[in-house]
Amino acid sequence: MKKILKIIKREFLTKVITRGFLIATILGPVLIIGIMLLPAYFMTVSSETPVTIGLVDQASDFKEKLDDIFSDTLKSGAQRISFVTIFPMEYSAESEKYKKLLEEGTLNAILIIPQDILEFPSVTYIARTVSDLELMQRLKNGLSIVINREQLRRAGLDPDQINKMTRDVSIQSIKIERGEEKERGFDQEYMSALIFLVILYMTIIVYGSSIMRSVIEEKTSRIIEVLLSSTNSFQLMMGKLLGVGSVGLVQYVIWGVMALLAFMIATTSIPGISDYISVSPSLIFYFILFFIIGYFTFSTLYAAVGALCSDMQDAQSLSTPVTLLVVLPFMISFMVIRDPTTDIARILSLVPFFTPLIMFLRILLIHPPAWEIGLSIFINVLTIVGIIWLAGRIYRVGILMYGKRPTIPEILKWIQYR
Amino acid sequence: MNSLILDRISKSYNTFRAVDRVSFAIGDGQLFGLLGPNGAGKTTTMRMIMNIIVPDSGKIVILGQSFRESLKNKIGYLPEERGLYPKMKLVSHLQFLGEMKGMEAAKAKKKAYEWLERFQLGKWAGDRIQNLSKGMQQKVQFIGAVIHSPELLIVDEPFAGLDPINTRFLKDILLEMKKAGKSILLSTHLMDQAEKLCDSICLINKGQVLLRGEINQIKQKYSYNSVLLEYQGDSDFVHRIPFVRKIDDYGNFMELRLDEDADPQELFKLLAGSGLIIKKFEISDASLNEIFIEQVKGSEK
Known part of the structure; x- marks a missing residue:
């Protein structure tokens, strides 16, 4: 046990005191903070900025009706979307002037409503950017309602009835988190899930392949036999796994602390931003937990692969199956982000190799029941123990093998060796 | 024991x-x-x-x-x-190996320096191993x-x-x-x-x-009646001496195996009168090298 500690210490020190680690550790938080705060900041800014639309109303009675529908206000009490009437004559006479207003940002958009809109429901939307899909969608919905109402009125329906029939549906997305309800937008949920997913995936791959490389280096530098005269292959493998793993853990903890600090600074300095940040301390806990699970699952496999290789070229081809095992859950997780409630997602989140990414996503997106989380951890810990046993057997024989690449039957025989 | x-x-x-x-x-x-x-x-x-x-x-x-x-x-x-x-670094590498053998860190470090000094590597204690020559690496x-x-x-x-x-x-x-x-x-x-x-x-x-x-016993047991000769000149006639059973001739050095009851002194007399310049005459036990080759060859027959 004492020797494992020595190996851990050496691995840790040689891995930590590298330029790569420093860069990743410092740039990591900057990236996370950026990732965490920027979307939130933009959401805050965009949703808290009033929008002014110039309304060229050739049908002549739309302003009032639109005002009626777009009655929601911002936190400051101002109208979120307000309409300014531009007389059609004036617009056609001085269209240059209005274009300038658009460019200056005095007007966010100009909406031209044709006279025959009731017969041909089509409007023109002029803006500097036409990518504000949310705004356009809202305008479209609002206009549809106005047109429907008008047509129903013409058909002779009672105004009260009309209003009842054509109510705008408002969706308030609410996510349940530890019994607290929080309003969330889908986009920003999606963004943060994606970011965490990529970080988790990247670190698992990076640390896994770093283990593999370090095993191969010890093989090619022939230091392994020297080490085996002081310790055994199992301690060697565990020392390496724990040593490199603790480097990863330190990195995650640094990132976590910095993220929490950033969260605290952001919430106190930008009021309202906390509604848009989806990172909570419990999330960071799960982030680290599933990194540890993923790390041990995959790094142990990578260590075994390293033991099978004689050089880096071997590693390229031999590590492919393991890499596929990491990539597959990553690909599937995009499906899970879209709908984390499916049975497939539920089942996969319990399956080893898939758990780290998919269970984490589910926790991030829907907060699955505690027993499912517990079960997934239990299953994965058992799997890790199994993998370590298996890898230990391969490692023991593999680290002293040079030259020809072993075949699968040979590897199976190694596992059975006494 | x-x-x-x-x-x-x-x-x-x-x-x-x-x-x-x-x-x-x-x-x-x-x-x-x-x-x-x-x-x-x-x-x-x-x-x-x-x-x-x-x-x-x-x-x-x-x-x-x-x-x-x-x-x-x-x-x-x-x-x-x-x-x-x-x-x-040299010293960290050695300290690590020492610690892996159960030494305390401080003691391992001290010993590492002592040995490096002894092997005249003290100057390089803080250098990375890859920067050393092959010979130095071997000492490490x-x-x-x-x-x-x-x-x-x-x-x-x-x-x-x-x-x-x-x-x-x-x-x-x-x-x-x-x-x-x-x-x-x-x-x-x-x-x-x-x-x-x-x-x-x-x-x-x-x-x-x-x-x-034990090496002495082995050499005794396998000791053949043999002579090492360093010489200059034409050695042809040596091949014709009847009690010389076997010759390994390297040109200016030869290893002679004599009949078991032959007297090496007889050989010496013959050589002295031959005109061959004798630089060295040594009555030897069989060299381990010879025993080795003999044994390995014998086992492979």
Whole structure:
């Protein structure tokens, strides 16, 4: 046990005191903070900025009706979307002037409503950017309602009835988190899930392949036999796994602390931003937990692969199956982000190799029941123990093998060796 | 007492018997040579002593105990395939190896500096290993095997690739360790080295023991009536001397095997009257080299 500690210490020190680690550790938080705060900041800014639309109303009675529908206000009490009437004559006479207003940002958009809109429901939307899909969608919905109402009125329906029939549906997305309800937008949920997913995936791959490389280096530098005269292959493998793993853990903890600090600074300095940040301390806990699970699952496999290789070229081809095992859950997780409630997602989140990414996503997106989380951890810990046993057997024989690449039957025989 | 006893250990890979019922014992404070041609099974035997490879059968007793992990702290091992951490500093590398043998960090560091000083590597203590020359790296490797002052030292081909100065230096250190009561198992295929250094030897070929025992006894037993001759001139007539049974002629050096009852003095007289310039005339025991070749060839017939 004492020797494992020595190996851990050496691995840790040689891995930590590298330029790569420093860069990743410092740039990591900057990236996370950026990732965490920027979307939130933009959401805050965009949703808290009033929008002014110039309304060229050739049908002549739309302003009032639109005002009626777009009655929601911002936190400051101002109208979120307000309409300014531009007389059609004036617009056609001085269209240059209005274009300038658009460019200056005095007007966010100009909406031209044709006279025959009731017969041909089509409007023109002029803006500097036409990518504000949310705004356009809202305008479209609002206009549809106005047109429907008008047509129903013409058909002779009672105004009260009309209003009842054509109510705008408002969706308030609410996510349940530890019994607290929080309003969330889908986009920003999606963004943060994606970011965490990529970080988790990247670190698992990076640390896994770093283990593999370090095993191969010890093989090619022939230091392994020297080490085996002081310790055994199992301690060697565990020392390496724990040593490199603790480097990863330190990195995650640094990132976590910095993220929490950033969260605290952001919430106190930008009021309202906390509604848009989806990172909570419990999330960071799960982030680290599933990194540890993923790390041990995959790094142990990578260590075994390293033991099978004689050089880096071997590693390229031999590590492919393991890499596929990491990539597959990553690909599937995009499906899970879209709908984390499916049975497939539920089942996969319990399956080893898939758990780290998919269970984490589910926790991030829907907060699955505690027993499912517990079960997934239990299953994965058992799997890790199994993998370590298996890898230990391969490692023991593999680290002293040079030259020809072993075949699968040979590897199976190694596992059975006494 | 014996520091190391091997009792009929065997190891097979599929149908190939790498080591076949090899037995020998090393007494306390003995320098023991494990000899054999390339591929004889020396390295496999040593790896089995270190429990890096588990024998299929047989028993190994080290320092009075059967193998256990804690024994590794009392053994020093220099494998044939040398290994270093190229990116580590000399002193950290040695300190790490010392600590892996159960030494306290501070003590390991101190010892590392002492040994580096002794091997005239003190100046480079803080340098990365990859920046050293091959010869220096080899010295570092040796230090790694002895830094914890092991009771039993196992060195596989320690002289391979060393220049004459370092060979002598290493030899001195081995002898000094022996004097300090340490037991040493040394493998080599260089017979003259073994002949000068070892108290006892075990000669193996194709995994089997051919010869085993104290070097003096072996030499006596296999001593043929032979003469070493260094000369200049035409040596043709030597070939015609009736009691010379066999000649290895190297041009200005020859090794002569005489009939068992022949008197070397007779040969000397003949040579003296021949006009051949004799630079050296030596009545010798059979050299270990000769015994080695004879035995290996014999076993392969």
